[in-house]
Amino acid sequence: MGKTIAEKIFDSHLIDNPHGDMHIIRLDAVFCHEITTPMAINDLLQRGKDKVFDPDKIKVVIDHVSPAKDSKTAQQGKILRDWTRRHQIPDFFDIGRNGVCHALFPEKGFVRPGFTITMGDSHTCTYGAFGVFSPGVGTTDTEVAILKGICAFRYPKTIKIDISGRLKAGVFAKDVILHIIGQIGVNGATDKVIEFAGPVVDEMDMAARMTLCNMAVEAGGTCGICYPDMHTVDYLWPYIQAEYSSKEAALAAFQPLASDPDADYEAVITIDVSELSPMVTHGNQPDRVKPVEEMQGTVVDQVYIGSCTNGRIEDLQAAASALGKNKISPRVRAILSPATPETYQKALDQGLIKIFMDAGFCVTNPTCGACLGMSNGVLAEGEVCASTTNRNFNGRMGKGGRIHLMSPATAAATAVAGHIANSSLYRKDK
Amino acid sequence: MKSFNGKVLFLDRSDINTDEIIPAKYLTEISKEALKPHLLEDLSLEEFDPQTDHADKNVILSRSNFGCGSSREHAPWALEVNDINLVIAASFARIFRQNMYNNGMMAMELPPETIDRLFSSFSGAETTLETNLHEQVFIFRTADREECVSFDLSGFDRELVEAGGWVEYADSKY
Ligand code: SF4
Numbered sequence: 001m002g003k004t005i006a007e008k009i010f011d012s013h014l015i016d017n018p019h020g021d022m023h024i025i026r027l028d029a030v031f032c033h034e035i036t037t038p039m040a041i042n043d044l045l046q047r048g049k050d051k052v053f054d055p056d057k058i059k060v061v062i063d064h065v066s067p068a069k070d071s072k073t074a075q076q077g078k079i080l081r082d083w084t085r086r087h088q089i090p091d092f093f094d095i096g097r098n099g100v101c102h103a104l105f106p107e108k109g110f111v112r113p114g115f116t117i118t119m120g121d122s123h124t125c126t127y128g129a130f131g132v133f134s135p136g137v138g139t140t141d142t143e144v145a146i147l148k149g150i151c152a153f154r155y156p157k158t159i160k161i162d163i164s165g166r167l168k169a170g171v172f173a174k175d176v177i178l179h180i181i182g183q184i185g186v187n188g189a190t191d192k193v194i195e196f197a198g199p200v201v202d203e204m205d206m207a208a209r210m211t212l213c214n215m216a217v218e219a220g221g222t223c224g225i226c227y228p229d230m231h232t233v234d235y236l237w238p239y240i241q242a243e244y245s246s247k248e249a250a251l252a253a254f255q256p257l258a259s260d261p262d263a264d265y266e267a268v269i270t271i272d273v274s275e276l277s278p279m280v281t282h283g284n285q286p287d288r289v290k291p292v293e294e295m296q297g298t299v300v301d302q303v304y305i306g307s308c309t310n311g312r313i314e315d316l317q318a319a320a321s322a323l324g325k326n327k328i329s330p331r332v333r334a335i336l337s338p339a340t341p342e343t344y345q346k347a348l349d350q351g352l353i354k355i356f357m358d359a360g361f362c363v364t365n366p367t368c369g370a371c372l373g374m375s376n377g378v379l380a381e382g383e384v385c386a387s388t389t390n391r392n393f394n395g396r397m398g399k400g401g402r403i404h405l406m407s408p409a410t411a412a413a414t415a416v417a418g419h420i421a422n423s424s425l426y427r428k429d430k
Numbered sequence: 431m432k433s434f435n436g437k438v439l440f441l442d443r444s445d446i447n448t449d450e451i452i453p454a455k456y457l458t459e460i461s462k463e464a465l466k467p468h469l470l471e472d473l474s475l476e477e478f479d480p481q482t483d484h485a486d487k488n489v490i491l492s493r494s495n496f497g498c499g500s501s502r503e504h505a506p507w508a509l510e511v512n513d514i515n516l517v518i519a520a521s522f523a524r525i526f527r528q529n530m531y532n533n534g535m536m537a538m539e540l541p542p543e544t545i546d547r548l549f550s551s552f553s554g555a556e557t558t559l560e561t562n563l564h565e566q567v568f569i570f571r572t573a574d575r576e577e578c579v580s581f582d583l584s585g586f587d588r589e590l591v592e593a594g595g596w597v598e599y600a601d602s603k604y
Pocket of ligand 1: 307
């Protein structure tokens with residue numbers, strides 16, 4: 001029997017099987033942010049175990065509330081800052097160099113096909129785009145990961161989603177993943193890895209694959225995962241060129257990770273996306289999805305473009321083309337938060353920031369901020385937000401606020417219309 | 431070891447997420463105690479009053495996919511500081527479940543039919559639960575009724591419960 005990509009990675013990192021289905025694996029990297037790690041640091045201090053397993057394998061960012069908005073968030077940042085100094089952790093991204101973790105860490109070259117990575121953040125599953133086994137974990141798991149470089153998991157079972165067909169113009173990875181979550185439900189992949197494969201995924205760039213894998217957890221998935229290919233090599237090339245004689249050599253090293261043809265899956269789901277139209281959520285679970293056409297006209301108060309799902313340069317490009325020279329509706333306020341400083345810089349260089357600002361967008365620094373209702377765009381009771389983020393839970397962006405999840409292009413078109421609307425990039429008949 | 435006995439709170443809904451258990455705005459707290467007044471503050475459940483309804487409860491009974499969403503361990507901590515160490519549900523989100531055991535707490539899955547039956551026989555009545563870890567049975571009691579339900583605690587989860595969590599266990603073993 002062959003193995004899935006998740007099984008291959010898992011097996012090569014296995015260090016113990018203490019009981020039944022629980023396995024202890026070695027971690028190649030441990031990522032940390034200021035919301036879930038400070039409690040782990042404090043607990044280690046209290047236990048007299050203020051140590052780290054390997055300062056070079058721990059990567060740290062302040063991203064959720066940045067710059068600090070009050071003394072409590074300032075304190076969280078300080079705990080992280082002091083800790084990275086104390087343990088001489090070289091890769092610490094403080095204000096000015098910081099961005100949304102799951103966009104920043106790949107951009108810094110910290111992920112590799114075949115890696116195991118954990119972080120105290122449910123969207124750690126994003127790195128699966130690179131062929132990484134990267135489940136989100138809690139604070140105690142982070143604490144042990146920091147101390148020992150290990151984590152416990154059940155043996156990974158996989159659901160394969162084979163995506164075929166050809167996406168219409170104006171239909172994006174976000175629409176595909178919303179559609180998939182709508183099909184399998186918020187509980188559809190609980191405790192399972194979602195493997196994304198097929199010709200549509202093969203054609204996707206890394207940004208699109210990150211959007212797919214990012215939302216695996218919204219279907220309950222342990223993580224999403226894609227096979228490494230030339231797109232992966234191209235993206236990582238600046239960071240790996242010293243290790244491989246050529247891109248082909250790197251590809252040859254990564255390709256054996258792909259699932260074997262006779263691998264065993266929990267389920268294989270085949271979807272054809274040729275007829276898929278832009279999607280949007282309604283209600284307050286991410287599996288409540290409808291085509292934008294059916295929600296057309298739903299009035300919104302705020303539009304938010306950003307986050308680890310859709311705050312990358314490719315997302316800003318799509319949103320800017322959907323905006324064109326239009327201005328946002330006077331009844332709407334619109335916020336753009338480029339996910340990282342590099343994205344922000346590129347957007348400036350490419351003239352995108354000007355397009356957003358001319359349209360009437362407020363452009364904020366890179367931060368999670370409004371995505372989890374922390375800062376920079378919290379909703380008031382009864383307000384509606386069109387958002388490129390990943391969770392439409394009740395109260396997520398502010399108590400009593402309602403969220404509709406959509407692609408950056410749809411969000412931009414919605415900002416212009418003042419109500420949910422398809423972008424002009426979408427061609428129904430082609 | 432923590433206590434897994436006490437009065438039962440019935441949360442008759444699936445997919446209760448960690449934003450509902452403890453909203454993100456309290457994630458800036460760096461002590462568990464500070465979470466105490468905010469447990470279940472944003473829960474969407476008709477007639478549920480977060481100010482009063484969980485006050486004297488120690489066990490939660492709920493439906494499927496309990497604890498989905500954010501990985502925040504503040505969710506189990508908010509339960510813990512309110513003396514709720516046990517959640518029984520038809521299924522759990524992976525991270526929430528692991529977070530519970532990592533803190534020496536319990537997240538126990540029972541078959542959906544059993545959960546249905548427990549809801550129909552006990553919700554609405556003042557119910558207490560006694561956990562016998564050794565025999566692996568829960569005993570549900572009201573003034574005039576009693577029902578025993580067996581459960582299956584895996585070897586690993588038992589060790590975490592007995593060790594008081596994953597840090598102690600991992601540090602002594604690896
Ligand atoms: S952008 Fe939103 S979903 Fe992503 S890591 Fe930040 S808070 Fe979490």
